[in-house]
Amino acid sequence: MSASTTAKCKICDLKVSRGRVKTGSFNTSNLIKPLKSKHVNEHKEFETTKRSQEGPQQQTLVSSLRGKEQWDEKSEAARQMSEKITEMTVLCNLPLSFVESVGFRLFMAHTVPKYKVPSRKYITGTTIPALKNKVTEHVLGKLGEAGAISFSTDLWSSQVSPLSLLSLTAHWVDLETFTPKSIILHANEFKGSHTGEAIAGAIESMLHNWSIPKSKVHAILRDNASNMKKAMMDLGVSSLGCFSHMIQLVVHDGLLSQKNVSDELASGRKIIGHFKHSPLATSRLETVQAGLGRLIKRLIQDVPTRWNSTFYMTASLLEQKSALSLYAADHQLPATLTASDWTLLEKINTILAPFEEITKQISFATSTISEVIPSVVVLKRLLAKQTTEDSGIKTMKATLLAAMGTRFQTVEAEPLYSVATILDPRYKDRYFTSAENRKLARSALTQEVEKNEESSLQITTTDAAEPASKTLRMTAEPNTSSCFKGLYEEFLQEHAAEQGGPSSTVTQVQIETYLAERTIHHVESPFEYWGKNKERFPSLATTAAKFLSAPSTSVDSERLFSTASNILDEKRNRLSGDHVETLIFLKKNLPMYLSLNPKDLNPQED
Structure with missing residues (x-):
């Protein structure tokens, strides 16, 4: 029986054709048309139900093409994306050509198809300069808030490009939070001869670029080269040599002073060189280490320009003593270490350990020149102590002590050092080796504080005499493995607080009250102390911010040039000086x- 060719409307009984005669040709369009024209409400209900059952409708060709249209490069979305890519390129030391690499473009096409990745030329010429302008404005704002500013500077020459850079880093203490701040201002290309006159002119130009008057310059930390010393004299600013460099010179003198010591170190270098240049020997040594249940470690070769690398070399040899002895039983080494040789290595390592501890301490970002005098004093006392273990290294030890005395002969008489030391609540005036030096330091402090008292003296004598129990409590435990265990305390006991003459001014009251109080532990932060006591000693706090702004080393410049060597490498050795400085x-x-x-920048340290 064939199906009917008509359908009957259930609402109005209207008969509607279902299309052609054959069943396969029937359609619903004929049924929908009268529903739409005669029964509007029911038709709307029908359409709603139909859409919900069908789900999302397929895009038309026009709408599909519109969805793939890319952002205009001047649009806010495109601008922000380009800026973030620039930030990633800079922070990760990526080559500027990275934005044109196939892998990166495929990744961006998948993640943000509407964004058109810019060319290297656009990043170099547009987004990097725009970002530098923003950062420069931010730096200018920070410098404008700073009081006295200290600087560190250094020269660096690339090994992969005929390019030299002169750096300038600003250091100051934020008076509101009493926290040390540091900003890289320049790493300018330095052309021509590295004379003192040329360096002075370059630094003066740098200061002018940032609108920093010389009157705002507290001190500049530099290396001990004669051209740098002359540059600071020509510039007319106070300067100090890098403490770390001076330690390097002291240890260098000591290591070369005793033939058996230098011979022993030479033997160690030969042994390490043997493994460094022979993969087979290295593999055999690693097998021996594994057999002893030790961690697989490579021996450390020292570098002539870094004395502490000699300490690390001797330490690595001593750590692998058993493995090296077993290796030597079956394989030949270029040098043989006897029992007495190993004993001498241990003594060399022991005598270098205090210098390594001091070097680490002064290399922290929060280290200041206030640590120089105490470090020199405890090192000299440690070297002056004679023990039964000195056999074999007496000449070396005596030379180190003599070199310390020669190179730091006038350190206590330098006001930049002495005033900073007194204003460090860990040391105060307890580490001066003579009453005369202590008196001179107090006098220099009084003169400096009096320069600030007109604007900062707002406290009364009663407030200044507040009990010491309200000062900063000790927050850190002493380092029990320190080479100087007990030496800091010895000096504090030997040089207890001395009362000065009768105090007649508010400034003198502040100084005498501050010096009469107990020192904080030498592992605590002087910045935290002054942050909590700046209301009690306002003039002293302002002076402390000035003198504690100076770092004890030019380590920041060395770290800066480590960054420079990562940017200007063999794959990017044609970068211009301007581009290198900007990056x-x-x-x-x-x-x-x-x-x-900072943890975001070094997540591996967590």
Whole structure:
């Protein structure tokens, strides 16, 4: 029986054709048309039900093409994306050509198809300069808030490009939070001869670029080269030599002073060189280490320009003593170490350990020149102590002590050092080796504080005499493995607080009250102390911010040039000086501009 060719409307009984005669040709369009024209409400209900059952409708060709349209490069979305790519390129030391790499473009096409990745030329000529302008404005704002500013500077020459850079880093203490701040201002290309006159002119130009008058310059930390010393004299600013460099010279003198010591170190270098140049020997040594149940470690070769690398070399040899002895039983080494040789290595390592501890301490970002005098004093006392273990290294030890005395002969008489030391609550005036030096330091402190008292003296004698129990409590335990265990305490006991003459001014009251109080432990932070006591000693706090702004070393410049060597490498040895400086400036200052947590920059340290 064939199906009916008509359908009957259930609402109005209207008969409607179902299409053609054959069943396969029936359609619903004929049924929908009268529903739409005669029964509007029911038709709307029908359409709603139909859409819900069918789900999302397929895009038309026009709508599909519109969805794939890319952002205009001047749009806010495209601009922000380009800026973030620039930040990533700078922070990760990526080559500028990275934005044109196939892998990166495929990744961006998948993740943000509407964004057109810019060319290297656009990043170099547009987004990097725009980002540098933003960071520069931010730096200018920070410098404008700073009081007295200290600087560190150094020269660096690339090994992969005929390019030399002169750096300038600003250091100051924020008076509101009493925290040390540091900003890289320049890593300028330095052309021509590295004379004192040329260096002075370059630094003066740098200061002018940032509108920093010389009157605002507290001190400049430099290396001990004669051209740098002359540059600071020509510039007319106070300067100090890098403490770390001076330690390097002292240890260098000591290591070369005793033939058996230098011979022993030479033997160690030969042994390490044997493994460094022979993969087979290295593999055999690793097998021996594994057989002893030790961690697989490579021996450390020293570098002539870094004395502490000699300490690390002797330490690595001593650590692998058993493995090397077993290796020597079956394989030949270029040098043989006897029992007495190993004993001498241990003594060399022991005598170098205090210098390594001091070097680490002064290399922290929060280290200041206030640590120089105490470090020199405890090192000299340690070297002056004679023990039964000195056999074999007496000449070396005596030379180290003599070199310390020669190179740091006038350190206590230098006001930049002495005033900073007194204003460090860990040391105060307890580490001066003579009453005369202590008196001179107090006098220099009084003169410096009096320069600030007109604007800062707002306290009364009663407030200044507040009990010491309200000062900063000790927050850190002493380092029990320190080479100087007990020496700091010895000096504090020997040089207890001395009362000065009768105090007649508010300034003198502040100084005498401050010096009469107990010192805080030497592992605590002087910045935290002054942050909590700046209301009690306002003039002293302002002076402390000035003198504690100076670092004890030019380590920041060395770290800066480590960044420079990562940017200007063999694959990017044709970068211009301007581009190198811009990338260094952004690499070092962008984290501050973006308010990044230091842990975000070094997540492996967590």
